[in-house]
Amino acid sequence: MIAELASSPLDGPLVMRLLVIFVSAAVTENILLTRFLGMCPFLSISRQMRSAFGMGLAVVFVTTCTVVINWALYAYVLKPLEPYGLPAESLKLILFIVVIAAFVQFMEMAIERISIRLYFALGIFLPLITVNCAILGASLFMVTHVSGRQFGGWDALLYGFGAGVGWFIAIMLLAGVRSRIKEDSVPAALRGPGITLIVAGIMAMAFVIFQGMIKL
Amino acid sequence: MKQTPRDKAILERMAPGVLCAEGFLGDDPRDLSEIIAADTAAVEAAGLTHEQIARSLAAAMKTAMAELGRPAAISEHVAAVWREGMGRIPSPWTGDGVFPKGELGLTDTRTGRTLTLTPLSVHLIAAHGFYQGRGSRYRLEPHDIIAMFELT
Amino acid sequence: MVQPLQPWLIVLLAAGISCAVTTVLAALLIVAERYMVNYGTCTIDVNDGARQLEIDGGDTLLGSLKTEGIFIPSACGGRGTCSYCKVKVLEGGGALLPTEEPLLTAEEIADDLRVSCQIKVRNDLKILIPEELFAVRQYRGVVERISDLTYDIKELRIRLIEPDTLTFVGGQYIQLEAPAYGDNPEPVYRAYSMSNPPSDDQAVETIVRLVPGGICTTWVFQHLSEGDEVTLNGPYGDFRLSDSNREMIWIAGGSGMSPFWSMIRYMAEADIERKTTYFFGAVQRRDLFLLDELTELARKLPWFEFIPALSAPGEHDAWTGQTGLITEIVDRHISDGRELEGYLCGSAGMIEAAHDLLRTKGLTDDRVFYDKFN
Known part of the structure; x- marks a missing residue:
């Protein structure tokens, strides 16, 4: 345990440590292409770059905020009570979902009030996000990092941001590829979802290369 | 699968009672993209494009509308009647604009087969390859249009 | 090392934490809604x-x-x-x-x-x-009469209840509310020109032609019956007789009869002796209506002429009147239109065709009037 911690890339200076967390969350542990979470909007909202951009931004924002809130909930409430026999592992699933749902509701209200333009550009994607498993996934993976070692609020922030950016990169890549595919040249049976899944699979294989680079 | 807000808005406007009493999808069990894909395949199999089909329909519509309800001959074996209506109807695709109400009845005098369509029908075929859902009043089968206008 | 709690205490603790978190979030949302959605x-x-x-x-x-x-x-x-x-x-x-x-x-x-x-x-x-x-109000009324004018055109008379008087000018229109019915989930509003004269201000009459698949006309034809209560609002529109005393050409088809049926009765009542020729176009005899009433008015009023026309009379119609497209009939009757005013009501196609014809007769656009709602 101690030996593993000693060799962890998290031991460097703070900036280095945060950078490592960010890159690892965004690239090596890309929530979409290595974990296959959030596939549903990934496939259906990647037809146009513009929609993909809006959805991606919304995911970045919500993931960052909910990971931090859920980190606080876990680190300050659930984990300290675990020694008393509290089933933190089961409870976190329920509570994280509630937090995400409430946060999305709150954001929808706030954005409509603050910027009606932004509300229409991004707000319409917000309700879809409540049920995006990538968001919940980011919070749950964050917990697996907290349980083994010190993982502070800044770490959680960078982790959540990284996970969101990873999802954003993936959907933008897919939308870019899809907008360049000439549907005519695809065999009829593979048009639409078929070719999209193949593209996503090839992208996932490409991301496997990053796997060995950093290990949290 | 989740839909984009735009797809959702289009489907909402196609529902019965939103833009017209019966809606645009009839009792077709397929979803919108399947309907469009199947009709597109049928049109392509005939070596045609949606634009070519829409052009024939639009020409017939123009000829018949100018007759203000009087029966018109489109070709040797196609008779047309324009039944006027008051008002205009918007397209389910927002931003497409509005189209005059009223309908065109086309009859193939050799076979007695009929087609019923509206100015909006022609637009939906040209712009979206959408021939409406089966069971809808204005559903058009691509091969029926092709047969009537002898497009192949 | 802390001792694990009793199982029932753990259950209580878990439930307590869940409730507490949910309550806090709900409270935050309620407060947020109070302050953020409230615009004062x-x-x-x-x-x-x-x-x-x-x-x-x-x-x-x-x-x-x-x-x-x-x-x-x-x-x-x-x-x-x-x-x-x-x-x-x-x-x-x-x-x-x-x-x-x-x-x-x-x-x-x-x-x-x-x-x-x-x-x-x-x-x-x-x-x-x-x-x-500013003059537009919402009215409640009760359907006093629905009668067939032709096989696909009905006349609807609504007696007003609250408010009980509607002041309007011949040519204006109201919006009738078709309530949610059948598959139609929400009320819709459709514009109909009033056909009763302005002196008949305790009721609204209109002429409705069935639009296949139309939400409101289907409701009028299949669901509405005498004695039903309806909601409408109005009056709208600036389609009306001009202040000038120029000779007028009226051109209508189908339910486009409505505003003219109001205007001619107003003119007859108020003795406005302004030369008027009313061209009404239909396809067959079965599409014509109010023929006797208008012919009678034309006989009584020396300044009013009524010219109904059929574009394709049937064999059994025994039609002796004008035959041809309404635009062809107007074309035959008018040579110089420079001192005339044109009033049009009908389908978009008819209005366009008639307007094009009137232009060729020398009527400038500011002397041709029609309803924008169509």
Whole structure:
């Protein structure tokens, strides 16, 4: 345990440590292409770059905020009570979902009030996000990092941001590829979802290369 | 699968009672993209494009509308009647604009087969390859249009 | 090392934490809703101080105005499909919304027009609306009579209950509300020209032609019966007799009869002896209606001529009147139209064809009138 911690890339200076967390969350542990979470909007909202951009931004924002809130909930409430026999592992699933749902509701209200333009550009994607498993996934993976070692609020922030950016990169890549595919040249049976899944699979294989680079 | 807000808005406007009493999808069990894909395949199999089909329909519509309800001959074996209506109807695709109400009845005098369509029908075929859902009043089968206008 | 708690205490603790978190979140949401969705009282300045409305913000502009008794014409009932409810917003409208863009042309955007069912009242507003809209009210009425004029045209007479009087000018229209029925989930509003003369101000009469698949006409034809209560609002529109004394050409088809049936009876009652020729076009004999009434009026009024025409009379119609397209009939009757005024009502295609013809006869566009709602 101690030996593993000693060799962890998290031991460097703070900036280095945060950078490592960010890159690892965004690239090596890309929530979409290595974990296959959030596939549903990934496939259906990647037809146009513009929609993909809006959805991606919304995911970045919500993931960052909910990971931090859920980190606080876990680190300050659930984990300290675990020694008393509290089933933190089961409870976190329920509570994280509630937090995400409430946060999305709150954001929808706030954005409509603050910027009606932004509300229409991004707000319409917000309700879809409540049920995006990538968001919940980011919070749950964050917990697996907290349980083994010190993982502070800044770490959680960078982790959540990284996970969101990873999802954003993936959907933008897919939308870019899809907008360049000439549907005519695809065999009829593979048009639409078929070719999209193949593209996503090839992208996932490409991301496997990053796997060995950093290990949290 | 989740839909984009735009797809959702289009489907909402196609529902019965939103833009017209019966809606645009009839009792077709397929979803919108399947309907469009199947009709597109049928049109392509005939070596045609949606634009070519829409052009024939639009020409017939123009000829018949100018007759203000009087029966018109489109070709040797196609008779047309324009039944006027008051008002205009918007397209389910927002931003497409509005189209005059009223309908065109086309009859193939050799076979007695009929087609019923509206100015909006022609637009939906040209712009979206959408021939409406089966069971809808204005559903058009691509091969029926092709047969009537002898497009192949 | 701490001791694990009793199992029942753990259950209680887990439940307590879940409840506490949910309660805190719910409380936060309620507080947020109270403060963020509440826009306080907003003032809407209509027509440069003509009316000052104090309303609770948060509703759409269309809805807020309706609550204050100002009715903007809207066919879809505020669902953002018909784009009729455009209003000029001079101040406080904020940025154009993506839901409005497809409904407005570039000139309309430059002219500060906004779709009033899409924008919310979030702050003080200054708006400009046509003066006539101040007179528009919502009416409750009861269907006194539905009768068949032809196989697909009905005449509808609604006696007003509350308010019981509607002051209007011949040629104006009302919007009839078709309530939710069958598959139709929400009320829609459709415009119908009034066919009764303005002196008959305790009722609304209109002529309705069945539109296949039409939400409102299907309701009128299949669901509405005498004695039913209905809701309508009006009067709208600036289609009316001009102030000049020029000779008039009226051209109509189908339910386009409505405004002229109102106008001619008004002119007969008020002894407005202004030379008028009324061309009414139909396809067959079965599409004609009010023939006897109008022929009788033409016989009594020396300044009024009624010319019905059939474009394709049937074999059994025994038609001895004019035959041809209505535009062809008008073409035959008028040689020089430079001193005439043209009034048109009918389908979009008929209006376009008739307008084109009148242009060739020398009628300038400012002397040709028709309803914009079509």
